[in-house]
Amino acid sequence: MNKIEVNGTSLAYDDTGSGTPVVLLHAGIADRRMWREQIGPLAARHRVIAVDLRGYGDSELPPAPFAHHDDVAGLLDALDIPSAALVGCSFGGAVAVDVALAHPQRVTALALLGTAVSGHEWSEEANELWERLVGEVDPEDFVASAAGEVRFWVVGPGRDPEDVDPELIAFATEMDQRALAAELALSAVDVAELDPPAIGRLAELRMPVLVTAGAADVPDISRLADQIAAEAPYATRLPDVPAAGHLLPLERPAPVNAALLDFLP
Structure with missing residues (x-):
């Protein structure tokens, strides 16, 4: 680095x-x-x-x-x-x-x-997909938020988590938890x-x-x-x-x- x-x-x-x-x-x-x-x-x-x-x-x-x-x-x-x-x-x-x-x-x-x-x-379709797949999540709960975002983005609306490589899901979740902390800090700038x-x-x-x-x-x-x-x-x-x-x-x-x-x- x-x-x-x-x-x-x-x-x-x-x-x-x-x-x-x-x-x-x-x-x-x-x-x-x-x-x-x-x-x-x-x-x-x-x-x-x-x-x-x-x-x-x-x-x-x-x-x-x-x-x-x-x-x-x-x-x-x-x-x-x-x-x-x-x-x-x-x-x-x-x-x-x-x-x-x-x-x-x-x-x-x-x-x-x-x-x-x-x-x-974002379209109304995308908003409805979020509500169906994720729903309401506390934005300061990085664990729950990352799980929701990975479900929505990495897995996607037409697949189940079991369809995706678990190592990819674990790596994406770890990165997203860190990114969510970054976005919270960025919201104050x-x-x-x-x-x-x-x-x-x-x-x-x-x-x-x-x-x-x-x-x-x-x-x-x-x-x-x-x-x-x-x-x-x-x-x-x-x-x-x-x-x-x-x-x-x-x-x-x-x-x-x-x-x-x-x-x-």
Whole structure:
């Protein structure tokens, strides 16, 4: 693990391999460890940087206002990297898109895996699925909250927990408990959002974009992938990855790695 000062905070990251740079941005229910199956294969051809976003994992959270997308640009500055490809999953994908809109000259390509998008509003179907699968949970009960989020996101609405590798569920639960503590701390800090948000600006993404989702994920995620592919001018929509939920890089690394190696410049 490395640490580096970025925009007044200390970000933790792993820096592996050499070649064209690729930055991996983790899901909001995870941290940089979710990329453990990607780093080795990608590092054979690329300089791979897996970072904990501010407040998550081993990165710090000073009380000063900040924006995640500016932190990623600041990380590139601190590492003396003019531009990089960004690979993001879920919340990390939303941050990647925001970086590409706020700092387009810094992003050579975007790979978005089960991505969120800033400004997107969840459908009534998604809200009803949450109520059916999880229900009300005390947000300060990290154990119960993580169990609910893993059931919703990692297992997905069309599968039972018994259908999913128990090691994946255990690892995702451990990461999510830590991420929930990070999100509680982040709620007390002024986190600036991209303005206007990305959901109405996808046509501004002028770099190559690869987008896919897990076939077992919440339907909203697949629809977002469709929307990005329809609106971003240089987007490629891969079919949803079979037998994969929200953390598809962990659950189905082989097809994800093959797609990334084929796409990344």
